Amino acid sequence: xxEVEQSPQNLTAQEGEFITINCSYSVGISALHWLQQHPxxxxxxxFMLSSGKKKHGRLIATINIQEKHSSLHITAxxxxxxxxxxxxxxxxxxxxxxxxxxxxxIIP
Amino acid sequence: ETGVTQTPRHLVxxxxxxxxxxxxxxxxxxxxxxxxxxxxxxxxxxxVYSLEERVENNSVPSRFSPxxxxxxxxxxxxxxxxxxxxxxxxxxxxxxxxxxxxxxNGTRLTVT
Numbered sequence: 001x002x003e004v005e006q007s008p009q010n011l012t013a014q015e016g017e018f019i020t021i022n023c024s025y026s027v028g029i030s031a032l033h034w035l036q037q038h039p040x041x042x043x044x045x046x047f048m049l050s051s052g053k054k055k056h057g058r059l060i061a062t063i064n065i066q067e068k069h070s071s072l073h074i075t076a077x078x079x080x081x082x083x084x085x086x087x088x089x090x091x092x093x094x095x096x097x098x099x100x101x102x103x104x105x106i107i108p
Numbered sequence: 109e110t111g112v113t114q115t116p117r118h119l120v121x122x123x124x125x126x127x128x129x130x131x132x133x134x135x136x137x138x139x140x141x142x143x144x145x146x147x148x149x150x151x152x153x154x155x156v157y158s159l160e161e162r163v164e165n166n167s168v169p170s171r172f173s174p175x176x177x178x179x180x181x182x183x184x185x186x187x188x189x190x191x192x193x194x195x196x197x198x199x200x201x202x203x204x205x206x207x208x209x210x211x212x213n214g215t216r217l218t219v220t
Contacts, residue, residue, distance in 0.1 A: 041214035045209055048208045095164070096151075096209075098151040100148070
């Protein structure tokens with residue numbers, strides 16, 4: 001069964017802390033997406049990756065194909081990073097299976 | 109701004125009403141999607157249109173009826189909904205397979 005699990009479900013941290021959000025999946029994939037959803041509801045695509053590592057500003061996404069695991073890191077976290085971060089996986093059928101999201105709150 | 113615009117942002121409707129959700133993109137994307145996001149649940153794919161043809165109907169009840177009149181516009185027509193249909197309805201578009209999705213801000217629907 002194609003499954004996507006994220007951890008933690010909720011994460012609260014102080015401004016400036018290094019943040020890690022994890023995503024594990026059950027079987028081989030063709031691509032993994034990291035998405036950001038702000039309280040208003042809109043979703044922004046952060047990364048799409050199938051191997052290795054990608055970096056954009058303070059955000060870093062890594063994926064380990066052998067371990068079926070991806071992480072999203074945020075360096076020097078800021079209150080504006082507060083959002084729900086969603087992992088979504090393409091298991092090769094060109095449809096995305098979504099995790100339930102990690103709610104991140106950064107306290108000033 | 110993702111380039112995908114959804115209206116209305118909020119909608120309250122009774123179970124006997126008929127309403128429509130609208131999605132518009134001018135990104136030149138070929139594929140458009142409707143997703144449903146209920147509280148505490150992952151996003152669920154409802155419909156996919158590719159080049160204005162429906163290619164996916166994910167066992168969605170017939171009280172939800174999609175329409176894609178052209179590659180830039182997508183509608184979701186709603187009738188005789190149930191309270192459990194209350195959710196955030198998100199539209200997305202993409203250039204094609206294996207491409208990132210561009211989401212709208214969603215329509216938060218409440219069925220009373």
